[in-house]
Amino acid sequence: METTAGPTVAPAQTAASWSTPLDAARADSEEEATRADPRPMSVWVGAAFLVAAGVALRCWTPVALWLDEALTVNIARLPLRSIPEALRHDGSPPLYYYLLHGWMRLFGTGDVAVRALSGVVSIVTLIPMWFAGRRAGNRTTAWSAVILLAASPFAIRFATEARMYSLVMLEFVLGYLALRRALARPEVKTLGAVALVTALMLLSHYWTIYLLILVTVVLAHRAIRGADPFPARRALAAMVAGSLLFLPWLPSFLFQLRHTGTPWARRPSFEAVVGVLQEFGGGRGAFASISSLLLLGLAGLGLFARPLDGRRLEFHLRTRPRGRALALVAVGPVLIGVVVGILTGAAFAARYAAMAVPPFILLAALGIDTLSDPKVRRWVLAVVAVLGLWTGASTSLYRRTTARQVSTAIKERGSPGDVVAYCPDQLGPSVSRYLPDQFVQLTFPRGLGPERVEWFDYEQFNRSAEAQLFAEMLLERAGTNDIWMVWSPGYRTFDAKCEAIIEALEVVRPQASRLVKVQLRYLEHPGLLRFRAGSLTSGGPRELLVIPDSSPPR
DSSP: OEEESSOOSOHHHHHHHHOSOTTOTTOSOHHHHTOOOOOOHHHHHHHHHHHHHHHHHTSOOOSOOOHHHHHHHHHHTSOGGGHHHHHHTTTOOSHHHHHHHHHHHHHOSSHHHHHHHHHHHHHHHHHHHHHHHHHHSOHHHHHHHHHHHHTOHHHHHHHTSSSSHHHHHHHHHHHHHHHHHHHHOOOHHHHHHHHHHHHHHHTTOTTHHHHHHHHHHHHHHHHHHOSSHHHHHHHHHHHHHHHHTTGGGHHHHHHHHHHTOOTTSOOOOTHHHHHHHHHHTTSSSHHHHHHHHHHHHHHHHHHHEEESSSSEEEEOTTOOHHHHHHHHHHHHHHHHHHHHHHHHOOOOOGGGGGGGHHHHHHHHHHHHHTOOSHHHHHHHHHHHHHHHHHHHHHHHHOOOBOHHHHHHHHHHHOOTTOEEEEESGGGHHHHHTTSOTTSEEEETTTOOOSSSOOOTTHHHHHHHOOHHHHHHHHHHHHTTSOEEEEEOSOOTTOTTHHHHHHHHHHHHOOOEEEEEOOOTTSSBOOEEEEEOSSOOSOOSOOOBOOOOOOSOOO
16 A cells, blocks of 8 residues: 655645644545445445444353452442442442442342443443444444444453443543534533533543543633634533532542552553553453554554545644544543553553543544555454454453352352451452352451452551451451461552461461462462361371362463
8 A cells, every 4th residue: 555745635625634623523524424435235244243243242251250340249239328438438439339239229239230231331332433433534434433342352341340431431432422513513402411421421430530631621722712612612611510510429539539549559650551552452462462553553544644545545744633633532531640640659550541442443443444445444444353352252251350269169168157368358359249148257457348348548557457466366256167268469558468367377277278279360369278177286288179260361
């Protein structure tokens, strides 16, 4: 494919193509929207198959719930009046928890049921994504965006988790459509939609604050210096009105900032942006890396290139206005979040960038549209989608925790009244989900039940906790029953205290058995030790019985 370094079209056409406003309400040039692209039946069948495969992968995953999911479910199943107080000590906004509470009232609390809410939301997002693609480009862009989103490993992953990230992606797409409509025609109902989506984002995930700040700055610039400032002013007023709906939750948010924090996370660096791109492609691995690079290349075409004919593209450093707007909202909030993390030590995880997935996919869809040859477009789209589905399937089947393996070992060998101890407490929600009530369950460092993690002043409490005192409490509570130690090394703020608890127990009960190894290849990797009662001497060698691991590693 040939490229040109400079324009080869008329000056007037070039100016129209590269110099429209940031939001690109009137698009680059109408020639891209009207290019003929007859699609044979085989193309429609192939597109339907790719979308159907993406939908199917969102509907079920056999793996157990890990910490974040189990903790979310345990909070959401509380009475409605108790959820806000629980979240004050957790660190999240409330909207998803209320939605999940109602969902579980209807469909139950099983693994499939609690994850189905995210799956349904992710599938529903494909519908407005078509309209977003149509707004961003043309029908080719719209279908490309739908297929890329259906095959997105990131979207598939979080469609199979009981967390709010699929909801955030839906909210972005709806907000994009509402804002584009408001800038073109600032009617009351459209502005109301902008205000509503603003409020929903703020109440879904705090990282959306970075996106809303960025959009606010852009609208303020247009309201002050734009050629037609009236729509931008009304849209800005709608966003401010929507933000007012967050005020009832503001005291809880400020409390969380002071007391919950993210002591489990390390200070991020700018390399985290690369990690986000890897997650968009499905994480690590050869296929995921290829998928990430192809998506990045397509996004680059959507930002910098426009077609001249079937064989040539024109690149311009000023970027395409439509691509520029999407790149800004895809990259800007992530960069802001990383900078805030560097300055304040706040947590960064690639999943927080869920709001950046839809604009990144729209940008890649614009890149596919720059390929004028229909056959080339279809093959590129098919390759990227198949890679995404392959990686998405492995992501969906990836065991995020060995919690079920650990709980199975305890259920099969434990007796009523046995004590199950968790160190750190972050292992409690996932493992305890699969255990019956016949066991006494305690978490280090606070000695609380395992259903939730008390994040209140977490680091300070962990630093001051005494491993020896916790071990003595376990021995007293167990009496003549066994102690089951669910543990994992390497958790921040715990130093070697979990190992110290094990050593203290071994002094009194030296015949310890390791039933499940710590398996670091999993996201959450609890191991299991059994301290039998009734033996105060060293006896023979330790039993080593590792429960079979039937799930393939990622």
